Amino acid sequence: MSSITTSAIDTPVRRSVERTCDDLALLVLGVVAIVAGLTFRDYGLGWDDYTHAEYADLLLRMYGSGFRDTAALSFANLYMYGGGFDVAAALLHKVIPLELFATRRLLGAIVGLIGLTLTWRLARRVGGPLAGLAALLLLALCPTFYGHMFMNPKDAPFAVAMVVLMLGLVRLAEEYPAPSPRTILIVGTGAGLSIGCRILGGFALVYAVVGFLPLFIDELRRNGARETARRLAHVLYVLLPGLVFGYLLMGLMWPWAILEPANPLRALTYFSHFFEKPWKELFGGALVSVPDMPWSYLPTRFALQLPEVLLGLLAAAVVGTLMSLSRSDVPARRKTIFLMLTMAAVLPLVIAMVKRPALYNGIRHFIFVIPPMAVLAGVAFARLMDWLGENRRPWQPVALAVFAFGLLLPIGEMIRLHPYQYAHFNYIAGTVRSANNLFMLDYWGLALKQASEGLRNELDERQEVPPEGRKWKVAVCGPQRPAEVALGPDFAIGWDSVAADFAMTLGQFYCKGLTAPVMVEIKRDDVVFARVYDIRGRSISSLLATPAP
DSSP states (O other): OOTTTOOOOOOHHHHHHHHHHHHHHHHHHHHHHHHHHHHGGGOOOOSSHHHHHHHHHHHHHHHHTTSOOOGGGGSTTGGGSOOHHHHHHHHHHHHSSSOHHHHHHHHHHHHHHHHHHHHHHHHHHHHOHHHHHHHHHHHHTOHHHHHHHHHOTTHHHHHHHHHHHHHHHHHHHHHTTSOOHHHHHHHHHHHHHHHHHOGGGGHHHHHHHHHTHHHHHHHHHHHHHHHHHHHHHHHHHHHHHHHHHHHHHHHHHOGGGGTSTTHHHHHHHHHTSOOSOOOEEEETTEEEEGGGOOTTHHHHHHHHHSOHHHHHHHHHHHHHHHHHTTOTTSOHHHHHHHHHHHHHHHHHHHHHHHHOOOOOSTTGGGGGGHHHHHHHHHHHHHHHHHHHHHHOGGGHHHHHHHHHHHHHHHHHHHHHHTTOGGGOOOTTTTHHHHHTTTBOSSTTOTHHHHHHHHHHHHHHHHTOOOOTTSOEEEEEESOHHHHHHHHOTTEEEESOOSSOSEEEEESSTTBOOOSSOEEEEEEETTEEEEEEEEOTTOOOOOSBOOOOO
16 A cells, blocks of 8 residues: 555554455456457447448558558548557457458457456555455446446447556656656656547646646655755656657557647647537437537536446545645645645536537547546545444445445446447436437437347348348438448448338437337337338338427
């Protein structure tokens, strides 16, 4: 246990509790690995999957040609993102006997498991073994994070990269002004991975500059301005090799970023403005243009999608951090660490609420704030248990039972929603049953995989074959690539519902409910995620519903 987190006397009982927490954490990671290994194939393709796979091929062609083939540097808008995950998936696909998109799902699970492990280690370092175990449970049983780690090729890997960087910054605060070579390497690796995934990795610079203020103020009081400046200069100097390594790592993942020094800033400017034709998204029961989302979009979605136990402990942790800043009995390093973690958890949301960029797809672009939220919540739980042990010991079992009950709620939802955990809404929102008419659920169209499999099975059971000389024709309301991959070469996929045999629609507001026989219905918790209709012999001009003004 870190010396900054406790002053308790080391006893055999305490050591036994710590070993138990660590053993349980390893057990949790093992269970998650087994479940992920058994279920990763269940997760379908999203809107962006096929395009990301194409981006990986272009990057590999560029590397293989000695940078003569530069098509990757102008492909769609993906050249403004790093392609590390995509390239890794393409290379992994070459060596394991799995279909490409199954390989991408498997790699997503592996990266997510790494993120869980690092979050455990970070929370354990900050708050001890119980905090580590609690943070691990809170993150592993956060349906939004768990669901995204399988199928989100940008935001989930970015969240894991940011955990690496936060671990490095925490170690830097602990070891300041003499960071170890390992800490320097972790900081550089985290910086390279995070910015190499998304330019938003630059947020960490703000976390560090502001977060280290309590430590710098304490340094000024103790050592004076000249010595404080000297120590800071020394730290920046010894960090240089790690940062150079991080820059090279960023360039490997995101080659466009290093073609010109200003390119990362160009990407930041590009993504600060909405870059697509505006569309409307369901928010609070109203259709709102995504560039015009209210400031309440993110706080509302976080409040309604994160597990209740995580929200409660997070609120306590944020309040505790802010109160500790004015307390003289709290060490400066501790203030710095918790201020950085608190900023990592809430600052991006505050900036978005103030700047009001285009917001859509729920909280997927902000998945990277959930791991630091889990760390803070885990530490808050460990502190509560310590306080109860010293002052209200009979209440410890009650607190533990409440925490366990809080974890059971999302477990039940994750099982019921599988494999659409990313669409989860908590009991404050009334689960997906109540949220269905207020918010978009399966906005990435994952249910088209199960709908496609259901259509194939239904046709096999009926022993039906397509008309002679052509394939079955399926009109799709939603992303077409997931249906195309899941259905295979025996089906022709398109938008034209007039000449189609079947209509496949998502359960979203923009897809019509058709008056036609339903062949397949994908439901979770009494909510329709997708349907397949038999529209042979029917005249259906469009699958799209007209949004209300």
